[in-house]
Amino acid sequence: MAGDQDEVRHAYGDNMGWRLKGYSKRHSGPPVSVRELSREEFLAIRPLFDAEDNPWLVDLNEVVAEIRPFVEEVLGPLSPDEDYYVTGHPLDWDKDPVQVARDLLDTYYPLATAAFLGGSVATGTYTANSDLDMIVIVDDLPGAFRETLRHRGWPVELFCHTIESFQDFVARDAEGRRPPLLHMCAEGFLMLDADGTGQRMRAEARALLDAGPPLATITELEDRRYGTTDLLEDLIGARDEDERLFVAARLLTCAGELALVVQNRWLGHGKWLLRRLRDAKEDELVDSYRALARGEGAERFIAVVEAVLESAGGRLDAGYRRAAPPR
Template sequence: MRDMAGDEDEVRHAYGDNIGWRLKGYSRQHNGASISEREITREEFVRIRPFFDAEDNPWLVDLHQVVPEAWHDVEKVLGPLDPEQDYYVTGQPLDWDKDPVQAAREVLDERYPLARAAFLGGSVASGTYTANSDLDMVVIVHDLPGAFRETFVHRGWPVELFCHTVESFQDFVARDTKDRRPPLLHMCAEGFLMLDADGTGQRMRAEARVLLDAGPPPATTTELEDRRYGTTDLLEDLIGARDDDELLFVAARLLTCVGELALVVQNRWLGHGKWLMRRLRDAKEDEIVDSYRALVRGEGPERFIAVVEHVLAAAGGRMEDGYRRNATPR
């Protein structure tokens, strides 16, 4: 039996205060859904936890880890258990699956009661949120000394808040559009319009949709050459890599460069991290990701190299000989 002195504090530290626990029983005779299920209290969980090791997978605890000598003590806490069932204790957060829109509205009511418009974007607005999702909010106010971004927690939800006036919003959108990454446009055009006090929200949503549908500005010759040069340079590093770790690091950087180049050629919006992957998927550029995945799995870089060469050819070919950029005057 493990030494679990101060166990309740350990449970609170490891899992947070907003975890609920459930006892599930499955038939030993056949596979399928659970045949018994009931809630157990935090106190009950704390009392039985000394009998098993939950470090490997704390969200799914197999009661068969309990030694036979201690089984009677477990039943004293949980009550009689059916010997024909295999039992598991599962934990799940209690707060993250509460209505995120309501939580976002509370933020508005408490912090910005006089806001003109507010949008809730990201995975919450699309209904694909998870326990790790946050509330991405754009709030438009009338009088603001300066636009700002703020991160905080409300009712268990991490909040990423972008506060603007209409004018500062437009300034940021213009800058982001030039860079081909307009997160504010996406939040307003595709998110949930939570508040529209005076028609500002509807106007901003309509304008955002028009701008998104129009796509980014066409790439200039200079931008395209710069991107071709950067991709070519990393491709040469990849081909010449003789160290496995070096290969992985170069390939990771090249994945971003070639992915962005492919999107620029198609005149599509860009994105960082997971959003770059989603933009590539929308553009039917799955082979870039698939070939990179093959490299990471140890299948060799040849497939990834061939895909990069193909993207470069579509962009105008490799850019090496004759590339020159003058330094900006100081």
């Protein structure tokens, strides 16, 4: 039991308390019964459930007939008219962003069929400035939307969809090689899965991410080569130190994206581009840019960008031509 206690403390923290929530089987809505559980009660039933994908929720509807008497011996009688879940809740809201996200669901979206929490909170790398990135699937949503709000002191970036609108957005994002919704589904917490929709979304997201983005067309590669070549020439010719910094910053993004496209990898904005480059072992590009920014000269950065261009087919300037789009 000591090992179990250590595991629970590691997974949930000393700040966690537990509630048994019962939901009516006849209609959707908020819980119809709620009671507090002791840590001892939770530890007694926790080994009976597989919560690898969702360590914040124990679904008592997984209980098979053989072990139901034991569960009821620990928790008391369970009504046949209710579906039961054991959910964690923080003893101090400010310390537990995952449960803040769950409370937001309970408060505003009790009829949601699936919900994911992604970003730095899901990876455990969040800071005091982090927000809660959430996807919520609601069957009868009038229209998909994105909203920024605050809940219990936490900033929230909310992406609300039907399953159809979610799939449409994912398809468009994948064409542009930046699918943040896919990453949230594949890598985040599955906080809610009322009917299996969440598990299907997670499996599909993982499969799509593993398959990688669409292969770059000749036109896309030429456009990226041309843009990188143009910025590289600007950097080589820059005489003003501040101008050199601004050009180099833009060139880092263009060359980094080109390196990822050559490897047929997903792209990302800002910090996510850095993480994609690290995953692709393109550390030299980042290191040489850092040296430039420290005032150690641009030569190393220029050489690394040249190597990226060579991997894509070389520089492209003279002979590049694009017709204006029709009006």
